[in-house]
Amino acid sequence: MTLFVLRRGAGAIATLLASTMLVFFITFALPGDPARAIAGHRQVTESTLSAIRARYGLDEPLWEQYIGWLGRLLRGDLGESFVARRPVTDMMQEALPVTLTLVAFTVVIEVVLGLIIGASAALRRGKRSDNAVLAACTIGLSVPLFVVGSLAQDSFGIDLRWLPVAGIRNGFFSYVLPALTLALPGLAIAVRLVRAESITQLCAPHTRTARGKGISESAVLRRHVVRNSSVPFVSFVGLEIGALVGGAIVVERVFNLPGVGRAIAQAISQRDNVTIVGFTMAIITVYLAVDLVADLAMIALDPRIERMS
Amino acid sequence: MSAIASFLRGRLIGGLEFRVAVALLLLVGVCAVAPQLIVALSPGSPSPTACSIRAENGSYQDRLAPSAEHWFGTDRQGCDEFSRVIHGARHSLIVGVGAALLIAVVGMTLGVAAGWRGGWVDAIVRRVGDLVLGVPLVVGMILILAVLVPGQRSATTTVVTFTVLLWPTVARISRAATMLIRTESYIEAARASGASVMRICLRHVVPNALPPVAAYTASLVGLLIGYEAVLSYLGFAVDASVVSWGQMMDDAQTYYSRSPHLLILPGVFLSVAVAGFLLLGDAIAQGPASLDQRT
Numbered sequence: 281m282t283l284f285v286l287r288r289g290a291g292a293i294a295t296l297l298a299s300t301m302l303v304f305f306i307t308f309a310l311p312g313d314p315a316r317a318i319a320g321h322r323q324v325t326e327s328t329l330s331a332i333r334a335r336y337g338l339d340e341p342l343w344e345q346y347i348g349w350l351g352r353l354l355r356g357d358l359g360e361s362f363v364a365r366r367p368v369t370d371m372m373q374e375a376l377p378v379t380l381t382l383v384a385f386t387v388v389i390e391v392v393l394g395l396i397i398g399a400s401a402a403l404r405r406g407k408r409s410d411n412a413v414l415a416a417c418t419i420g421l422s423v424p425l426f427v428v429g430s431l432a433q434d435s436f437g438i439d440l441r442w443l444p445v446a447g448i449r450n451g452f453f454s455y456v457l458p459a460l461t462l463a464l465p466g467l468a469i470a471v472r473l474v475r476a477e478s479i480t481q482l483c484a485p486h487t488r489t490a491r492g493k494g495i496s497e498s499a500v501l502r503r504h505v506v507r508n509s510s511v512p513f514v515s516f517v518g519l520e521i522g523a524l525v526g527g528a529i530v531v532e533r534v535f536n537l538p539g540v541g542r543a544i545a546q547a548i549s550q551r552d553n554v555t556i557v558g559f560t561m562a563i564i565t566v567y568l569a570v571d572l573v574a575d576l577a578m579i580a581l582d583p584r585i586e587r588m589s
Numbered sequence: 590m591s592a593i594a595s596f597l598r599g600r601l602i603g604g605l606e607f608r609v610a611v612a613l614l615l616l617v618g619v620c621a622v623a624p625q626l627i628v629a630l631s632p633g634s635p636s637p638t639a640c641s642i643r644a645e646n647g648s649y650q651d652r653l654a655p656s657a658e659h660w661f662g663t664d665r666q667g668c669d670e671f672s673r674v675i676h677g678a679r680h681s682l683i684v685g686v687g688a689a690l691l692i693a694v695v696g697m698t699l700g701v702a703a704g705w706r707g708g709w710v711d712a713i714v715r716r717v718g719d720l721v722l723g724v725p726l727v728v729g730m731i732l733i734l735a736v737l738v739p740g741q742r743s744a745t746t747t748v749v750t751f752t753v754l755l756w757p758t759v760a761r762i763s764r765a766a767t768m769l770i771r772t773e774s775y776i777e778a779a780r781a782s783g784a785s786v787m788r789i790c791l792r793h794v795v796p797n798a799l800p801p802v803a804a805y806t807a808s809l810v811g812l813l814i815g816y817e818a819v820l821s822y823l824g825f826a827v828d829a830s831v832v833s834w835g836q837m838m839d840d841a842q843t844y845y846s847r848s849p850h851l852l853i854l855p856g857v858f859l860s861v862a863v864a865g866f867l868l869l870g871d872a873i874a875q876g877p878a879s880l881d882q883r884t
Contacts, residue, residue, distance in 0.1 A: 299723040306732050418871075422863035424815055426822050427838060427856035430845050438846065526725020530819055544728055545823060548735050556732075563725050 281579070288575060292568040296561070297350075303560045304346050307553045336362070349557070358558040363550045368558035371543060376562065378448060379532070379539035383524045385459035390466045391517060397467075398474025399506065405479055413471060420468035429461040429534035446536040458535040462528060466520050473516055477509035484508075511582045518574025522567030607872035613865030617858070620678035628672045640668035652848050661854050665840065670851060674858050677834040680827070681862060684744050685814040688751040693806045695752060696759025701794055703760065704767025705786075714764070718757030727823075729754045730816070734825050742825050751813055762805055766798035773797075800873065808870030811863040818859055834859045 315332045333339040337348060352359060358368035401413040436457060437445030443457050444450040481487055482505055490504045491497075529541025540559055547555035579585050620627060640650075640663075650667035653659055661670035703714035724732075733750045734742055742750075770776065770793070779789050821827065821835030822842075829836075834855040841851035 295719060295723050298720050302720060303724065303732065418864050418867055419860070421867055422811065422815075422860040424818050424822075424838070424856055424859060426819070426842070427852060430842065430852060431849075434846060434849065523726070526728050529727050530822065533823070541727070545731060548731050549824070560724070560728055560732075563728065564723055567723065567725065 284579070285572075285576070288572055292572055296564055296568055299564050300557065300561045301346060303564075304349065304557050305342065307556045308342055308345070353561075358561075359554040361547075361552055361555045363547075363552045363555070368555050371555065372540075372558065372562060375538060375540045375543045375559070378537055379525060379528050379541065380566075382455055382458055382462065382528055382531070382537065382539060383521060385455050386462045386466065386524055386528075387517065387521055389459060389463040390470050390520065393463075393467055394470025394474055395506075395513075398471040399478050399501075399509075401471065401475045402478035402482060405482075410475075413475070417468040417472050420464045423464070425461060425464065425530050426534050428464060429458070429531055432457050432461055433534065448537055454535075454537075458531050458537060461534070462524065462531040466524070469520075470513070470516065474509060474513060477512055478505055481505040481508045507581070511578055511585075514574055514577045514581065518570050518577075521570045525566050526563050604872050604875065606868045606875070610865050610868035610872055613861050614869065617678050617682065617862040617865060620675045620858075621682040622679075624672075624676045624679065627675050636672065640664075640666045652844060652851070654848075655850060662848065662850060664837070664851055665844065670837075670854065673832050673837060674834070674855050676832040677837060677855060678858065678862065680744065680831050680833040681814045681817060681835075681859065684747050684751075684817045685810040685862075685866070687744070688748040688755075688813050689806045689810040691748060691752045692755050692759055692809065693802055696756040697763045697795065697798070697802055699756065700760035700763030701767045701790055701798065704764040705771060705790060705794065711764070714760055718760050721754060722757050724754070726754060726816075727819070730820060731823065731825075734820070741828050742820070743828065744831075747817060747820065747827075751816070755809070755813075759802055759805060762801050763798045766801055767794055770794050770797050804870050804874035806870075807873055808867050811866030811870070814859065814863050814866070 315329045315336075315338055330339065337345055340348070349359065356369070358372070360367055361371060364371060397413060401410045404410045433445045436442045444454050445457070448454045484504075487500060487504050490500045495503075525540065527541075528539060529545060531537075532539040532541045533545070540563060544556060544559045544563075546552075547559065650663055651665050653663040655662040655670075659669050659671065661674060664670050664673065699714045699718075703711040721729075730750055733753060734746065776789060776793060779793055784792075817833075818835030818838060821833060821839045826839075827833050827836055837855045838852055838859075841848065841855070845852050
């Protein structure tokens with residue numbers, strides 16, 4: 281177990297280093313001169329520009345800039361935004377909680393509803409309600425999120441005035457519509473996954489044996505069906521959290537939430553390289569950390585996985 | 590016998606999902622290939638780009654409500670929305686199908702090579718794939734488009750962006766399939782009869798690894814059509830001469846409360862296209878030719 285954690289942890293750090301390097305080099309290949317972005321709209325001479333480049337280390341070769349960035353990273357310093365003139369870590373302290381709250385809400389919705397709807401559809405396999413659930417899943421995966429978000433905003437927020445439509449000033453309630461919107465495609469995948477997995481387990485020999493022993497139906501479902509279906513589900517949730525942290529950008533835009541996605545989109549349009557790299561690294565870190573935790577959870581649920589890997 | 594032919598035999602034809610998928614895709618396909626045929630049904634302006642804000646009698650023609658003449662109303666430039674929605678299918682299908690096919694070809698080439706050769710080829714393909722999948726998809730799309738196209742994106746740059754970010758999944762699927770196929774006795778037989786590696790891969794490995802890749806690729810077309818629209822929404826505009834659902838929906842966002850149909854109607858057509866490909870993917874995955882069901 282310890283060996284597994286060490287090996288996976290080392291792998292995660294290697295991936296983190298390599299992907300940040302990738303993003304760093306792509307970012308600094310962006311068209312447009314960051315020195316000019318820093319100078320803003322003012323008319324500046326070439327000597328001012330080179331002074332700016334020297335001040336931010338932009339005149340050094342790219343790989344030296346990367347090494348310098350890594351060194352500061354180890355001290356918890358992600359540099360200073362070219363545009364906002366503030367430490368990137370400060371901006372992150374504002375944006376990260378917004379996105380993480382949104383993602384947490386979304387994942388809770390996906391897990392709870394996914395398990396309930398998926399398992400009940402599996403128990404009614406082939407019946408009309410099961411087919412309706414499957415059709416709803418296809419629709420949920422097909423509709424564009426920003427259309428659903430606008431519809432929800434207009435009907436529940438503006439017409440009915442039930443929920444706030446934009447920003448985060450209303451605390452918990454601000455996140456209800458965005459999270460419900462963001463949960464839609466993931467929920468559709470979760471329901472299909474739980475349903476398929478439960479059907480496999482319901483037909484498995486060990487379930488037949490458990491029933492044959494005379495165990496109550498609810499215990500069969502709890503101990504034999506749901507527990508065995510949970511392994512692929514945990515793997516899905518792990519991947520889903522990672523995907524949501526990066527994918528929240530569309531919903532953040534619809535509902536005007538000041539989250540990570542919006543910060544990155546803004547930074548890219550302003551050529552704010554330091555901010556782009558810092559936030560991307562934060563997203564990748566969350567992604568890798570969740571992946572590692574999901575793998576450990578899977579081993580806890582099914583110890584055979586460790587021996588296989 | 591090719592694996593593709595065996596898809597079309599057997600239960601696949603009879604499946605409900607497959608029939609619904611074919612119906613939806615036929616509808617979208619006709620829109621993409623011969624939009625004039627459908628637009629001609631409506632009495633309004635047949636061209637999606639011949640628009641005027643003011644008619645000859647001086648009345649304003651922009652953002653009209655749906656009527657007998659303009660079935661879906663008109664957009665803010667006075668264009669017939671019905672005509673634009675129908676013509677919009679082409680761009681979505683070109684990008685979605687084009688990117689998914691390119692991803693399938695690139696991913697399968699690398700995946701089969703990795704699964705067949707093993708060793709350092711496998712190590713490189715896997716490491717690079719993991720690296721690419723480590724970058725969040727939407728962030729990756731924004732980064733690449735900002736580097737490749739400072740101005741407007743075209744169908745080609747969009748296809749390249751999708752391919753760069755999404756080949757690893759196909760590579761993983763076809764690598765796993767190849768490693769199973771490699772141990773089969775028909776491969777041994779082909780080797781014994783003196784077939785070259787190239788021939789074995791093309792005639793035996795690729796056709797047999799195709800079912801899971803085909804299922805994923807079909808669903809992928811649907812997802813990519815959705816992502817293409819998202820790019821427009823995030824501000825990566827396509828050339829204004831191209832009629833695109835994403836662009837129409839992005840424009841409609843501003844006028845949503847007064848003219849919701851301008852957002853909903855292209856959204857419905859886009860959903861139909863996406864659903865068609867997702868169902869097609871499901872039908873292939875459940876088809877009799879899928880790898881694990883064959884003995």
